Amino acid sequence: MDDHYDSESASKGRRWTSRSALIVIVATAFVVPALAVAGKVADIGDLANYASKSSVAQPSSAPDLSRASKLVSTTLKTGEQLAVWQAPNAGGGACVFVDKASGSIPATTPTTITGAGECSSSAPSQKWMNLESPVSTNIDWAKSSGDESFEVIIEGRVDIARVASLAVVSPDGASPLAVSHGYFIGALPPSAAAGKLAADGPYLLVAYGRKGAEVSRQDLGKLIETTRPQ
Structure with missing residues (x-):
């Protein structure tokens, strides 16, 4: 049985995974x-x-x-x-x-x-419920084929009223993420273990408004530590 972390939301929702991936x-x-x-x-x-x-x-x-x-x-x-x-x-x-x-x-x-x-059991709502943060982030790990590393996928939702674009910022520069219909997705550098990021961080998820100004940022390494089950 695959290892996975579940984090319950205010609505008691639960994410699931395809066990093969x-x-x-x-x-x-x-x-x-x-x-x-x-x-x-x-x-x-x-x-x-x-x-x-x-x-x-x-x-x-x-x-x-x-x-x-x-x-x-x-x-x-x-x-x-x-x-x-x-x-x-x-x-x-x-x-x-x-x-x-x-x-x-x-x-x-x-x-x-x-x-x-x-x-x-109900249709998705477009109403953004969290006024404190305009970005909801999930980080997923999948075993890479052919080697011992893990693919790292970052995805989630944004408040379209406040966020026009997203980028992952690291010492190597800024990597834009695809954003559409209030959702985003992209890949981080491969990591050596599930539940961890590549060693050449830190990695920051930065959100920008329509005029290009920064509206929020998340330190992804700290995010993992604060949400990891104890």
Whole structure:
């Protein structure tokens, strides 16, 4: 069974992972979760398996991948496509999840769920609930194929009224993240272990407003330490 960290939000939501891909999740405990929803959030560890098998009886929370829409995407240095998707479910709610696909042509619909996500019995709300922070951040680790390192994915949501762009700032410079529909996604340098960042940090997630002024920043290393289960 894979190791993973769960951080419960104010709405008692719980993120889940596709067990074949993600090893660890660290989610901010002090901001709105990546999927701001009302209603009961599914806690189904094998939800990804249900979603990828049409012949299996589907739980009401399982996403209908054939009706998924892409919220934001980016191309990794490997050429793989990393995206955040939203799909309705039979329970009348929606799922938001991460999927990574190979190939240079972006997928029009996902066929699997390889990353983290959340499902709710209600439709996602666009209302931003946390007035103190305009960014909700999740960091996911996945074992790299072919070596002992871990891929590190950063994703989440932003308050579109306050945030126009995001960048990860480190001693090596600033790396912009893809932002669209109030969601963002990108990759950090590979790390030697799950639950840790690469040693050449610190890494700061900096949010900018429409006029280019900085509106917030998060020290990602400190974020991991403050949300790590004791």
